[in-house]
Structures are given as C-alpha cells and as structure tokens.
Amino acid sequence: MTLAIDQGRRALLRGRRSAPTPPLRPPWSLEESLFTQHCTRCGDCIDVCETAILVKGDGGFPTVDFARGECTFCQGCLSHCETGALNAAITPPWNIKAGINAQCLTQQQVVCRSCADLCETRAIRFDPLAGGVASPRIEADQCTGCGACVSVCPSHAINLSNPEHPTDPDQGAPHHARTR
Ligand code: SF4
Ligand code: SF4
Ligand code: SF4
DSSP states (O other): OHHHHHHHHHHHHHHHHHSOOOOOOOTTBOOHHHHHHHOOOOOHHHHHOTTOOEEEOGGGOEEEOGGGOOOOOOOHHHHHOOSSSBOTTSSSSOOOEEEEOTTOGGGGTOOOOHHHHHOTTOOEEEOOOTTSOOOEEEBGGGOOOOOHHHHHOTTOOEEEEOTTSOOOGGGTOOOOOBOO
C-alpha cells in the first residue's frame, strides 16, 4: 500500500515538473491561452521595442530575451498593439521576478556585485558575511522584473521567471526571493 502511494506521489511530482513553462511574453500580455488567441503575430511590438528585447519566438509569437537588454517599461509595445493581446488594464505589467542560481561567482568565493550595481530599485542585497564572500539575494517586493541584471552577470546566474511557473529545480532554480 505504502509503495503504491509513493509511486503515485512520484508520478504526481513528475507530472508537475514536466508541466510546460509558458514563454515569457511582452509586458501587459494577456494570460497565455488568451494571448495566443488575440495576438496576430504582426510583429509591431517587436519593431518598436526601444531596447530590442522582443523577438519572434515559437510560432512567430513575440517573446522576451533579456540577454539582449532590459525592459524600460516605455509602453511602446503596449501602445502599438492593436489587438488587445497587450492590455493596459493589466497591472503590474508582469509578475516575473529575478532569481540567482548556484552559478553565481560568489558561490565560488569570487567577489562580484555587477548585478546589484545595475539594479535601479536596489532589489539585490548582500548581507555581511564574516570570513566569506557575501552572496546576493533578491528582495522580491522590490524587483520589477526589468531584467537589467541578467545580461551583466558574468556567469549567467540570473534568470527571470513567474513564481507561479518556477524553473525546474534540476535546471538551476532561482533562489527566490525572500519577501518581507
Ligand atoms: S515596454 Fe518598451 S522596452 Fe519594454 S518590452 Fe515594451 S517596448 Fe520594449
Ligand atoms: S503588437 Fe500585439 S498582436 Fe502584434 S505581435 Fe505584438 S502582441 Fe501580437
Ligand atoms: S530584474 Fe530589475 S528590479 Fe529585479 S533584481 Fe534584476 S535589475 Fe533589479
């Protein structure tokens, strides 16, 4: 009986883990299934994005690539989308938060604060650590999900995800984010 329950739980966990993570859409996007219903893949949001972080993803739908830069929340994409796939009533523009994984240089006792230097909202904190190298942590409440910290990280340790769709832990999960 115990074995059956354990196998059932394992199957459940496997099922959860393999659930697909929705692609990261532009800010102010409708929920994924509605987004793909409304978006005509016209590419207007991609063309006007002032930091060029919007790119064509699978099926021609726009996705965000933070390796190219950050979102300034300029609303260019929002104001040029004529289909309602991006909707000004959605606030905040997205719910993604930064997370820092074990590739962070501080985990190898290398001093680095590149991410914190770029974070305008001061969401990245370093707690003093006696006798060691302090590691960054994210204050989730202060993270806007702008992505500015992603491309400056020399060890590619930062990613952004929706806490409701966390990265697979086996793929280097973000250390999310203590909330106060
Ligand atoms: S708000 Fe501006 S910077 Fe951000 S994705 Fe839209 S167009 Fe690009
Ligand atoms: S402007 Fe709107 S409809 Fe056009 S690709 Fe962007 S989200 Fe889709
Ligand atoms: S995504 Fe933006 S606000 Fe959040 S930690 Fe990175 S730089 Fe700071």
